[in-house]
Amino acid sequence: NVPYAPKVVMITGATGAFGAAFxxxxxxxxxxxxxxxxxxxxFNGLLEEIKTPVHLMKFDVRDRKAVEAxxxxxxxxxxxxxxxxxxxxxxxxxxxxxxxxxxDWEVMIDTNDKAxxxxxxxxxxxxxxxxxxxxxxxxxxxxxxxxxGGHVYCASKAFVTQFSLxxxxxxxxxxxxxTCVEPGMVQTDFSLVRFKGDAERASKVYAxxxxxxxxxxxETVTWTATLPPHFNVNRVEIMPTxxxxxxxxxxxx
Ligand code: 8X3
Numbered sequence: 587n588v589p590y591a592p593k594v595v596m597i598t599g600a601t602g603a604f605g606a607a608f609x610x611x612x613x614x615x616x617x618x619x620x621x622x623x624x625x626x627x628x629f630n631g632l633l634e635e636i637k638t639p640v641h642l643m644k645f646d647v648r649d650r651k652a653v654e655a656x657x658x659x660x661x662x663x664x665x666x667x668x669x670x671x672x673x674x675x676x677x678x679x680x681x682x683x684x685x686x687x688x689x690d691w692e693v694m695i696d697t698n699d700k701a702x703x704x705x706x707x708x709x710x711x712x713x714x715x716x717x718x719x720x721x722x723x724x725x726x727x728x729x730x731x732x733x734x735g736g737h738v739y740c741a742s743k744a745f746v747t748q749f750s751l752x753x754x755x756x757x758x759x760x761x762x763x764x765t766c767v768e769p770g771m772v773q774t775d776f777s778l779v780r781f782k783g784d785a786e787r788a789s790k791v792y793a794x795x796x797x798x799x800x801x802x803x804x805e806t807v808t809w810t811a812t813l814p815p816h817f818n819v820n821r822v823e824i825m826p827t828x829x830x831x832x833x834x835x836x837x838x839x
Contacts, residue, residue: 588615588812589812589813589814590811590812590813590814590815591615591616591617591812592612592615592617592668592669592720592811593616593617593618593666593668594617594618594619594620594663594664594665594666594667594668594669595608595612595617595618595619595620595667595668595669595670595671596619596620596621596622596667596669596670596671596709597609597612597619597620597621597622597671597673598622598647598670598671598672598673598674598701598702598705599622599623599647599673599674599675600621600622600623600629600673601621601623601624601625601626601628601629602628602673602774602775603774603775603800604673604724604772604774604800604803604804605621605623605673606629606632606800607800607801607803607804608671608673608804608807608808609621609632609636610632610635610636610804611804611807611808612669612808612811613635613636613637613638615808615812616638617638617669618638618639618640618641618663618664619636619638619639619640619641620640620641620642620643620660620664620667621640621641621642621643622642622643622644622645622647622656622674623642623643623644624644624645624646626642626644639663639664641660641661641664643656644656647674647697647701647702647705648693648696648697648700648701650701650704653701653704653705653708654708657708657709665712666712666716667709667712667713667719668713668716668718668719668720669719669720669721669722669811670705670706670709670713670719670720670721670722671722671724671807672702672705672706672721672722672723672724672746673724674697674701674702675697675698675702675724675742675743675746676693676694676697676698676776676779676780677694677728677739677776677779677780678690678693678694678739678779678780678782679735679780679782680735680736680780680781681735682734682735682737683737683738686737686738690738691737691738694738694739694742695738695742698739698742698743698745698746699742699745699746699749702723702746702749703749706721706723706749706753709721710753710762713760713762714757714760714762717760717761717762718761718762718815719761719762719763720762720763720764720765720811721750721753721762721763721764721765722764722765722766722767722807722810722811723746723747723749723750723764723765723766723767724746724767724769724803724807725743725746725747725750725766725767725768725821726739726740726743726746726768726769726770727768727769727770727823727825728740728743729743729744729745729746729747729768730744730747730768730823731831731832733832734835739780743768746766747766747768747821750764750765750766750820750821751764751766751820751821754818754820761815763815763818764818764820765810765811765818765819765820765821765822766820766821766822767803767806767807767810767821767822767824768821768822768823768824769798769802769803769806769824769825770798770823770824770825770826770829771791771792771795771797771798771825771826771829772797772798772799772800772802772803773792773797773798773799774800775788777789777791777792795826795828795829796826796827796828797826797828797829798824798825798826802824803824806822806824810822
């Protein structure tokens with residue numbers, strides 16, 4: 587019972603908690619799903635839950651050739667993607683910039699920015715041609731509020747936000763919507779990935795507070811995606827009630 591429901595939804599990085607939450611929501615609205623992931627065994631029972639047609643794509647979003655080949659081979663019933671959720675992304679490391687692993691920097695930029703832009707660029711022309719579509723980019727509060735140890739992660743998310751807004755500038759009059767969703771603290775495997783499997787350090791991020799859940803993010807994404815076609819949410823920033831911006835830091839001698 588929504589004003590509008592997308593019919594073919596592509597979700598990148600769909601094997602994580604956000605992807606699963608988005609997939610459940612859009613399947614419940616009757617959408618066919620294209621789900622991408624590096625390791626499809628990580629779907630962990632999600633696929634059995636989904637009753638609408640699903641097309642899987644196995645690739646690392648950074649592998650442009652693999653992405654292009656999979657998109658070129660899309661079965662006809664999945665070709666007219668009307669919602670792309672650029673969800674694949676990650677943080678690696680939280681040490682100060684001068685101690686960071688430069689391989690981590692490359693992976694974050696290549697995944698969060700380069701791959702997101704390329705996938706958008708591959709799918710956008712079809713949407714413009716059909717004069718219909720919606721791109722939802724998963725950015726972060728990190729794109730607006732820098733923090734110690736955030737360096738390239740924060741910068742990579744600022745790219746996502748600015749790219750989203752810039753796309754809007756090109757897409758007015760085309761019927762294609764663009765939304766940037768910027769969550770703050772959400773309890774998922776995000777920190778476990780960031781801290782490379784250090785479960786104790788990861789759990790401290792969410793200790794003694796009430797973070798958002800992947801479901802909360804899915805609620806926001808679904809809201810923006812089911813508004814009537816004349817209505818575009820440019821960006822939406824969400825945080826748990828327990829989180830807020832901090833003061834600027836001062837070094838004192
Ligand atoms: C996730 C939010 O604050 O850990 O993007 O960067 S934060």
